[in-house]
Amino acid sequence: MSRKVNSLGRGSGLALGISLTWFSLLVLIPLAAVVVKSTAGGWSGFTHTLSNPQTQAALRLTIGDSLLVTVLNVVMGTVIAWVLVRERFPGAAILDVIIDLPFALPTIVAGLVLLSLYGPQSPFGVNEANTRNAVFLALAFVTLPFIVRTVQPVLEELDKDVEEAASSLGANGFTTFRRVILPSLVPAIAAGAGLSFARAISEYGSLVLLSGNLPFKTEVASVRIVGFIEGDNTAAASVIAVVLLVAALVVIVALDVVQRRVSRRG
Amino acid sequence: MSIEITGVNKRFGDFVALDNVNLSIPTGQLTALLGPSGGGKSTLLRIIAGLENADSGSVVIEGTEATNLPAQKRNVGFVFQHYAAFKHMSVAKNVAFGLEIRKRPKAEVKEKVEELLGLVHLSQFADRLPSQLSGGQRQRMALARALAIEPSVLLLDEPFGALDAKVRKELREWLRRLHDEVHVTTVFVTHDQEEALEVADEIVVINEGRIEQIGSPDTLYDAPSNDFVMSFLGPTTQLNGALVRPHDIEVFAHPVENGIPARIARELRVGFDVRLWVELLDAAHEEIQVTVTRATQRSLALAEGNDVWLVPTSA
Ligand SMILES: Nc1ncnc2c1ncn2[C@@H]1O[C@H](COP(=O)(O)OP(=O)(O)OP(=O)(O)O)[C@@H](O)[C@H]1O
Numbered sequence A: 001m002s003r004k005v006n007s008l009g010r011g012s013g014l015a016l017g018i019s020l021t022w023f024s025l026l027v028l029i030p031l032a033a034v035v036v037k038s039t040a041g042g043w044s045g046f047t048h049t050l051s052n053p054q055t056q057a058a059l060r061l062t063i064g065d066s067l068l069v070t071v072l073n074v075v076m077g078t079v080i081a082w083v084l085v086r087e088r089f090p091g092a093a094i095l096d097v098i099i100d101l102p103f104a105l106p107t108i109v110a111g112l113v114l115l116s117l118y119g120p121q122s123p124f125g126v127n128e129a130n131t132r133n134a135v136f137l138a139l140a141f142v143t144l145p146f147i148v149r150t151v152q153p154v155l156e157e158l159d160k161d162v163e164e165a166a167s168s169l170g171a172n173g174f175t176t177f178r179r180v181i182l183p184s185l186v187p188a189i190a191a192g193a194g195l196s197f198a199r200a201i202s203e204y205g206s207l208v209l210l211s212g213n214l215p216f217k218t219e220v221a222s223v224r225i226v227g228f229i230e231g232d233n234t235a236a237a238s239v240i241a242v243v244l245l246v247a248a249l250v251v252i253v254a255l256d257v258v259q260r261r262v263s264r265r266g
Numbered sequence B: 001m002s003i004e005i006t007g008v009n010k011r012f013g014d015f016v017a018l019d020n021v022n023l024s025i026p027t028g029q030l031t032a033l034l035g036p037s038g039g040g041k042s043t044l045l046r047i048i049a050g051l052e053n054a055d056s057g058s059v060v061i062e063g064t065e066a067t068n069l070p071a072q073k074r075n076v077g078f079v080f081q082h083y084a085a086f087k088h089m090s091v092a093k094n095v096a097f098g099l100e101i102r103k104r105p106k107a108e109v110k111e112k113v114e115e116l117l118g119l120v121h122l123s124q125f126a127d128r129l130p131s132q133l134s135g136g137q138r139q140r141m142a143l144a145r146a147l148a149i150e151p152s153v154l155l156l157d158e159p160f161g162a163l164d165a166k167v168r169k170e171l172r173e174w175l176r177r178l179h180d181e182v183h184v185t186t187v188f189v190t191h192d193q194e195e196a197l198e199v200a201d202e203i204v205v206i207n208e209g210r211i212e213q214i215g216s217p218d219t220l221y222d223a224p225s226n227d228f229v230m231s232f233l234g235p236t237t238q239l240n241g242a243l244v245r246p247h248d249i250e251v252f253a254h255p256v257e258n259g260i261p262a263r264i265a266r267e268l269r270v271g272f273d274v275r276l277w278v279e280l281l282d283a284a285h286e287e288i289q290v291t292v293t294r295a296t297q298r299s300l301a302l303a304e305g306n307d308v309w310l311v312p313t314s315a
């Protein structure tokens, strides 16, 4: 095998070394620690934690709602990005800034905002406190920007002449979108969806206030983790963490597979 | 007439991009829109294709009133300077695109794509992605894609503009041969006068949104209707207050009747041509350019500092 040309020379070897060390310190070692911790009670401890019905309910709610919210974001995020890039309307610049609000707000502030808008004192009379809708709402709120912000720059960079070529070849707007534009957006949509899902399964601050954390009803995995930690059961907390970790990995890998498939067609 | 353009005006804000353009483009010919950058060539081509709307005026393509037809209904093939390839589709898929839109049977599409890839010499690249092709190959793919829909007219906007000089030259000769084979009415935009003179049956010179002259390459070159066309179609120089071509001045090494005395200030050899900058030995001491062949330079032993006598040869 021929050696790959390394255009950056020595410096890039150093950069690689630093990156790997940094990555190990910040990501790999803590992750490994969590995995090790989760097996502290042995296999039986693991299954014992997971067979608890309250834990199962929390995991089902968390993963199920995170998937739903991500699907919603795939559609809405793409539409919003499209509108921001392609439509000229008054207030576009403001909307463009506001989209980042869920990112910018400390999550507990987001929780307060949601509580005051959709809680018992709702100015619109919409009281979703202590319901499952509250969980979904909070997740949708905090994950909204992910796909908008990954798709938007790709859309801005798309060559106008590619679309013009499609229309001169007889494609209408919808066909052009489906066969020419969408395939170029799929990698960005997939990346945003991965971030959105990962954020949703770990969300805590924005939903604790409005959801009420009712076991079997509105309690999510992160709240369950906090519960275990407060009860000094870090092993059980780590078990849930590992399940979330695996769920995130599965989704990210699945998105990658889908993305490769779709962007190859057209 | 294949394309009839009548009274077309186009403004971008306050800027007049096209100013009352009237033009008839004959069927089956290769017509060049030639002019300086910003002159409105692309705008006119895009209005023909329906990619841009004229503010007023009409476009008729093959007898069909097309002024208000959207691009997708005009059946016009368009080739862009930067290829506009569908990056995620193979070369064959790119070419098949227009046929698939038209819901042609699979077998027919396959056959047509193979035929077109053969025509543009890309058969062995059918399964590659556009990013795996060279610029020249990508542009041939774009051409095949445009031809697939059997367009009533083929429009090319600086199709070879992004390619290097050698490939440009090859492709323009190839385009000429292809046109002789396919015979589709073709309009191509260029700001390279050599390209237009070499390839086109007819040249339309456009400047500042107006048509300066329409004619065959010979007509334009030999009988330009104004100084702009003259200077745009080739090098010019001022002699006795008139615009002449540097190679239309005969050079003598000895005094002749009506010869204008001058002295060679500089010379520059470019291939077979020798460019001379000569200083007129009159009151103004103006410097003008004269082009002679290498053979003339040798036989007259022309060198810097020599005195010469100039006689304009063109009518
Ligand atoms: N969408 C647009 N908005 C504003 N001005 C435009 C637009 N398109 C073209 N123009 C202006 O119209 C004029 C003519 O442009 P056009 O692209 O037709 O020129 P061209 O002859 O094709 O030039 P070039 O050889 O550089 O491509 C230019 O001054 C350009 O700035």
Ligand SMILES: [Mg+2]
Pocket: B041, B042, B043, B157, B158, B189
């Ligand atoms: Mg142009």
